[in-house]
Amino acid sequence: MISPQEQQLYQAVILEHNRKPKNFRKLVDFTHSREGYNPLCGDHFWVYLKINPQNIIDDISFEGNGCAISKASASLMTENLKGKDVLAAKELFTNFQQMIKGEKSLEVVEDKIGKLKIFSGISEYPSRIKCAALAWHALKSALDNLEEKVSTE
Amino acid sequence: MQPLQLKIRSDFPQTDRLVRGKPLVYLDSAATSLKPRIVAERVKNFYELESSNVHRGAHFLGDAVSTAYEDTRSAVAKFINAKSNRQISFNSGTTMGINMLAQSFAQKFISKSETATILVTQLEHHANIVPWQMLQAERNIQVKAIPINLQGELQLDALEKMLQAENVKILSASFVSNALGTINPIKEICKIAHRYGVPVMVDAAQAMLHLTVDVQDVDCDFLVFSGHKMLAPTGVGILYMQEKYLQELPPVIGGGNMIRSVSFAKTTYADAPEKFEAGTPPIASVLGLKTALEYIESLGRKNIQALEAELWPHFYEQLKSLSGLELIGDAKQRAGIFSFKFADIHPHDLSSILDSEGITIRAGHHCCQPLMAFYGVPATARVSLGIYNTKEEASVLVKALNKAREIFR
Numbered sequence: 262m263i264s265p266q267e268q269q270l271y272q273a274v275i276l277e278h279n280r281k282p283k284n285f286r287k288l289v290d291f292t293h294s295r296e297g298y299n300p301l302c303g304d305h306f307w308v309y310l311k312i313n314p315q316n317i318i319d320d321i322s323f324e325g326n327g328c329a330i331s332k333a334s335a336s337l338m339t340e341n342l343k344g345k346d347v348l349a350a351k352e353l354f355t356n357f358q359q360m361i362k363g364e365k366s367l368e369v370v371e372d373k374i375g376k377l378k379i380f381s382g383i384s385e386y387p388s389r390i391k392c393a394a395l396a397w398h399a400l401k402s403a404l405d406n407l408e409e410k411v412s413t414e
Numbered sequence: 415m416q417p418l419q420l421k422i423r424s425d426f427p428q429t430d431r432l433v434r435g436k437p438l439v440y441l442d443s444a445a446t447s448l449k450p451r452i453v454a455e456r457v458k459n460f461y462e463l464e465s466s467n468v469h470r471g472a473h474f475l476g477d478a479v480s481t482a483y484e485d486t487r488s489a490v491a492k493f494i495n496a497k498s499n500r501q502i503s504f505n506s507g508t509t510m511g512i513n514m515l516a517q518s519f520a521q522k523f524i525s526k527s528e529t530a531t532i533l534v535t536q537l538e539h540h541a542n543i544v545p546w547q548m549l550q551a552e553r554n555i556q557v558k559a560i561p562i563n564l565q566g567e568l569q570l571d572a573l574e575k576m577l578q579a580e581n582v583k584i585l586s587a588s589f590v591s592n593a594l595g596t597i598n599p600i601k602e603i604c605k606i607a608h609r610y611g612v613p614v615m616v617d618a619a620q621a622m623l624h625l626t627v628d629v630q631d632v633d634c635d636f637l638v639f640s641g642h643k644m645l646a647p648t649g650v651g652i653l654y655m656q657e658k659y660l661q662e663l664p665p666v667i668g669g670g671n672m673i674r675s676v677s678f679a680k681t682t683y684a685d686a687p688e689k690f691e692a693g694t695p696p697i698a699s700v701l702g703l704k705t706a707l708e709y710i711e712s713l714g715r716k717n718i719q720a721l722e723a724e725l726w727p728h729f730y731e732q733l734k735s736l737s738g739l740e741l742i743g744d745a746k747q748r749a750g751i752f753s754f755k756f757a758d759i760h761p762h763d764l765s766s767i768l769d770s771e772g773i774t775i776r777a778g779h780h781c782c783q784p785l786m787a788f789y790g791v792p793a794t795a796r797v798s799l800g801i802y803n804t805k806e807e808a809s810v811l812v813k814a815l816n817k818a819r820e821i822f823r
Binding site: 270271276279301302303304305326327328329330386389392 | 759760761762763766767769770777778779786792793821822
């Protein structure tokens with residue numbers, strides 16, 4: 262039997278994205294990339310973005326290693342953000358952060374975050390919040406420094 | 415359950431509590447042990463009725479607490495079979511003990527002009543690596559590690575070669591590995607190092623509660639440990655040193671209590687152990703440590719060891735025979751600490767799933783990144799046992815591990 266708490270933390274969608282992460286590759290023509298590393302647990306990801314001159318995220322991907330929570334969170338992040346503009350991505354970042362930290366209830370953010378609501382149970386496990394947030398912080402760092410384009414040579 | 419185990423469990427209130435709605439199965443004693451009720455009560459009584467400082471002023475309360483504080487020093491000396499109380503100084507914990515010793519030892523014995531080596535082991539906790547590396551800021555020091563084999567056992571033939579080839583100033587090794595549970599042949603290490611005139615510091619943090627640590631038998635030069643891993647409160651640690659060092663080693667923390675006289679022109683220091691105890695010590699924790707030592711003696715160290723001699727192999731067999739479980743390190747001489755990988759599940763995911771079952775394990779690098787690098791893993795899951803654990807809890811653990819496998823299938 263699986264308890265309600267485990268259902269909250271390890272829902273089928275999370276396990277599925279852990280097994281088969283979406284956009285799990287390096288973009289060949291990325292314009293921005295950032296590293297997300299948690300030295301405490303060794304979770305280590307790179308997030309790649311291809312942002313066009315209209316500030317639309319044309320493509321996004323990630324690669325690296327980590328726990329199921331961090332990997333599924335990165336996978337769902339990329340799935341959600343493809344095609345969105347930078348402003349919307351930043352807004353999603355904020356809502357996601359507030360939800361996993363338990364600062365905003367699921368009801369408040371539910372319609373803004375879609376499938377990502379499956380991470381709302383994380384707030385009950387404070388030591389795991391950083392896992393869910395890892396790839397997102399890499400994303401945020403890239404979006405806050407758009408002028409720092411990487412060479413695609 | 416044996417009568418002794420039933421008694422022990424009734425002495426530790428935390429063994430009765432629920433975690434996430436399930437009975438707690440505490441398997442993280444290498445991080446910190448649970449505390450018996452009498453230790454908590456001792457601390458409470460100090461704060462409620464006995465508060466006053468030690469070794470200052472002349473009043474009833476101060477005298478009483480100073481006596482109790484010094485009685486603890488005697489009890490610790492007796493517990494590790496030190497020759498005299500003066501060899502025991504209190505600090506805030508194993509980490510502080512190693513840092514203080516590293517700074518003091520280097521000041522006295524390592525000149526700034528020479529090239530020197532400090533030997534540790536591949537198994538060490540960061541607390542027994544970083545304090546020695548920090549000496550590199552002012553000295554030409556290399557920190558080198560005695561290698562291990564895949565089972566996590568030290569290679570003593572390599573140690574001999576290192577002692578021959580290098581200008582080794584001190585060897586600093588753990589008695590029991592906090593990550594793998596390996597019990598190191600510390601007496602033999604001391605014997606070998608002493609043949610080359612090299613003093614040895616032993617980090618006994620993980621050994622104190624489980625093995626008989628006899629400083630005269632081991633013949634180490636220094637020994638450090640913490641109270642909180644041996645049923646006592648957090649915040650108190652012990653630095654033991656052989657008598658010849660009491661005079662030789664300079665203090666590295668200055669302040670009250672550690673002086674003989676102070677003027678703006680010149681300060682002279684008190685003798686050891688006060689020399690190494692600047693400032694107000696963790697009095698409540700020291701008093702709690704005495705109660706913990708009395709509790710351990712009341713159970714009987716031989717009885718504890720007999721109990722663990724049954725418990726440890728049982729957990730070992732249960733884990734070892736579980737399909738998909740791979741022990742990291744499998745030393746012949748080992749304590750009740752088990753690091754492992756399981757069914758390709760990340761240790762943090764495993765820890766969270768076990769946590770949902772009320773089972774507390776440690777997931778991570780255990781402050782042993784060089785050791786994790788040796789095994790090529792960023793982290794492991796670790797089960798570590800205390801005297802209050804039972805064979806029944808091994809079954810609960812195995813059941814939960816199987817459930818984790820189901821979830822991640």
